[in-house]
Amino acid sequence: MAQAYEIDEKKTPTSKTITLRIARFNPEHDSDTTFMDFSVNVEKWTTVLEAILDVKQHFDHSVAVRYSCRQATCGSCGMVINGKPRLACFTKVSELNSDTVTVEPMHNFPIIRDLAVRFDRLFNTHHKVKPYLIRDDSEITSNTTKELLQSPEELEQFIQFSNCIKCGLCNSACPTMATDSSFVGPQALAQAYRYVADSRDKGKDTRLKIIDESHGIWRCHFAGSCSQVCPKGVDPAMGIQFLRGYMLGFRS
Amino acid sequence: MNPHDEHKEGIGGMANPRRYGIERVAYWLMRLTGLGLLGYFIAHIYETSNILRGRVGWEEFLDLTQTTEGHIFMTLVIGMCVFHTVNGIRIMLGHGGIGVGKPARPDYPYIPASQNSRHKIGIYSAIVLAAIAMMYGMAVMFGE
Amino acid sequence: MRESHIMKIHYATALAAVGLVAVHILMRLTQGFAESLEYENVVANYQFLPYAGLLEIILILLSIHGFNGLRVILLELKQGRVYEKAVSYGCLAGMIALIAYGSRTIFMVNMGMM
Numbered sequence: 001m002a003q004a005y006e007i008d009e010k011k012t013p014t015s016k017t018i019t020l021r022i023a024r025f026n027p028e029h030d031s032d033t034t035f036m037d038f039s040v041n042v043e044k045w046t047t048v049l050e051a052i053l054d055v056k057q058h059f060d061h062s063v064a065v066r067y068s069c070r071q072a073t074c075g076s077c078g079m080v081i082n083g084k085p086r087l088a089c090f091t092k093v094s095e096l097n098s099d100t101v102t103v104e105p106m107h108n109f110p111i112i113r114d115l116a117v118r119f120d121r122l123f124n125t126h127h128k129v130k131p132y133l134i135r136d137d138s139e140i141t142s143n144t145t146k147e148l149l150q151s152p153e154e155l156e157q158f159i160q161f162s163n164c165i166k167c168g169l170c171n172s173a174c175p176t177m178a179t180d181s182s183f184v185g186p187q188a189l190a191q192a193y194r195y196v197a198d199s200r201d202k203g204k205d206t207r208l209k210i211i212d213e214s215h216g217i218w219r220c221h222f223a224g225s226c227s228q229v230c231p232k233g234v235d236p237a238m239g240i241q242f243l244r245g246y247m248l249g250f251r252s
Numbered sequence: 253m254n255p256h257d258e259h260k261e262g263i264g265g266m267a268n269p270r271r272y273g274i275e276r277v278a279y280w281l282m283r284l285t286g287l288g289l290l291g292y293f294i295a296h297i298y299e300t301s302n303i304l305r306g307r308v309g310w311e312e313f314l315d316l317t318q319t320t321e322g323h324i325f326m327t328l329v330i331g332m333c334v335f336h337t338v339n340g341i342r343i344m345l346g347h348g349g350i351g352v353g354k355p356a357r358p359d360y361p362y363i364p365a366s367q368n369s370r371h372k373i374g375i376y377s378a379i380v381l382a383a384i385a386m387m388y389g390m391a392v393m394f395g396e
Numbered sequence: 397m398r399e400s401h402i403m404k405i406h407y408a409t410a411l412a413a414v415g416l417v418a419v420h421i422l423m424r425l426t427q428g429f430a431e432s433l434e435y436e437n438v439v440a441n442y443q444f445l446p447y448a449g450l451l452e453i454i455l456i457l458l459s460i461h462g463f464n465g466l467r468v469i470l471l472e473l474k475q476g477r478v479y480e481k482a483v484s485y486g487c488l489a490g491m492i493a494l495i496a497y498g499s500r501t502i503f504m505v506n507m508g509m510m
Binding site (some may be wrong): 263283286287289290293294297298300301303304305306307310311314318333337340341344347392393 | 407410411414417425429430433435438439442455458459462463465466469473494497498500501504505510
Binding site for chain 1 (some may be wrong): 399403468473
C-alpha cells in the first residue's frame with residue numbers, strides 16, 4: 001500500500017513538484033515490497049539521487065540507498081527508475097518527462113533493504129573471468145622493469161570495455177539474468193573480452209574455456225538490453241559477440 | 253534460495269518486449285516462434301504419419317487440416333518460419349561479431365554501436381518478409 | 397560435450413535446414429498446393445528415394461535444432477543439478493523419439509509397407 005508524504009517547502013519560480021515513489025522492502029521483516037509516495041520539488045537539473053536524498057533529509061531518513069561519487073564514476077547508485085535500470089546520479093528527473101518517478105531496487109540482485117542491493121554475484125562472476133592480465137610469471141617477475149608496449153590501435157581494441165564501473169545495470173536489464181541464476185552475465189563477459197582483446201594478455205584460451213559452459217557465453221542471445229542501459233558506453237553486447245566470434249572461428 | 257531472495261525479474265521481465273527497443277522484441281519473437289515451430293514440427297510429423305493408415309486415414313486427417321482454421325494456422329506457421337529464419341541468420345552473423353560495429357573510445361551520449369541500423373534493418377526485414385510470406389501463403393491456400 | 401560444440405551444431409543444423417526446407421516447400425508449390433497433398437502424390441514423393449532421403453535429413457536436422465532450442469530455453473528458466481540433467485536428457489530423448497517416429501513413416505512408405 002502506498003503512503004503519501006508532502007512538505008510545504010517554498011518553491012522557486014523554475015521548480016516543479018513531482019511524486020517520488022520509493023520501493024520499501026526489508027527482507028528481515030517484510031513479506032512484500034510497498035511503495036511510499038513523496039512530493040518533492042525539483043529543478044531542471046535535479047537528479048533522481050538528489051530527489052531521493054531530499055526525501056531522506058526532509059521526510060524519512062530510513063530510506064536505504066547506496067551512493068558515493070554523484071558523478072557516474074563509482075557505480076553505486078544503480079536502480080530501476082521508471083521501469084529501466086539507470087544510475088540515479090546520472091538521471092535527471094526532467095529527462096524522464098513524468099510527474100511521477102518510481103524508484104525500485106535493481107532486478108536480478110538480492111535486496112539488502114529498499115534500494116540497496118547485494119553485489120556478491122556480480123563480483124563473483126567478474127572474478128571468475130580473471131579480470132587481469134595473464135602472462136607467464138617469469139616474464140614479469142624476472143624483470144620488474146619490463147614495459148609492455150601497445151600501439152594506439154591495440155589500445156582502441158579494448159579501451160571502451162575498460163570503462164566498466166561495475167554498476168550492474170547491464171545485469172539488471174539482461175533477459176537471461178531475469179530467470180537464470182547461474183548465468184555469467186553481460187558485465188563479466190564484457191570484461192572477459194576486455195582482457196582477451198588486450199595485446200599484452202596471454203589468457204585468451206583460459207578465459208574462453210571458463211565461459212564455454214552451459215550457463216556461460218552461449219546463454220547470451222544478443223538482445224542488446226545491456227548495451228542500451230550502460231551509462232558508460234561500454235556496449236557489453238558488442239564485446240560478447242566479439243568474444244563468441246573467437247569461439248566460432250570468425251576471429252583469431 | 254527462493255526467487256524473492258535473488259530478486260530475479262522472472263519470466264514476466266524476460267518476456268516483456270516494451271522497454272528496450274526492437275532488439276528485445278526480436279529476442280522475444282525469436283523464442284516464441286521457435287517454440288511455435290517446434291510444436292508445429294511435432295504435429296506435422298504426427299500428421300504425416302497418417303499416410304500409414306492408407307488413403308482413407310490420410311484423407312480423413314487431411315480434411316481436418318484443409319479448413320479455414322487450418323489455413324489460418326498454416327499462415328501463422330509460414331510467418332513464424334520466415335521470421336525465425338531471417339532473424340536467425342541476423343543473430344548468427346551477430347554472434348560471430350559481424351555487423352556489431354567496431355570498438356572505439358565512447359563519446360557521450362554513448363549510443364551503443366552494436367545496436368546499429370544494420371541490425372535494426374535486419375529485424376524489420378524479418379518482420380516484413382514474414383508478412384509477405386503470410387500473404388503469399390494465404391493467396392495459395394485460399395486461392396485453391 | 398562442450399557447450400560450444402552443441403551450439404555450433406545448433407547453428408549448422410539451422411543453416412542446413414533452411415536450404416532443405418526451402419526445397420521441400422518448393423516441391424509443394426511446383427505441383428500445386430492441394431494437388432501435392434493428394435494421396436497418390438504424397439506416396440510417390442515418399443517412394444522417390446532422393447526425396448525420402450531429403451525428408452529424413454530435414455527430420456534429423458530440425459529435431460536436433462528444435463530440441464536443443466527447447467533445452468536452451470528450459471535451462472534458462474530454472475536451475476539446479478537434477479532439473480538441468482532432466483532437461484538435457486529429456487530433450488535428447490524427445491529428439492530421438494521424434495526422429496524414430498518420423499523415420500518409421502518415411503521408411504515404411506518408401507518400402508511400400510502401408
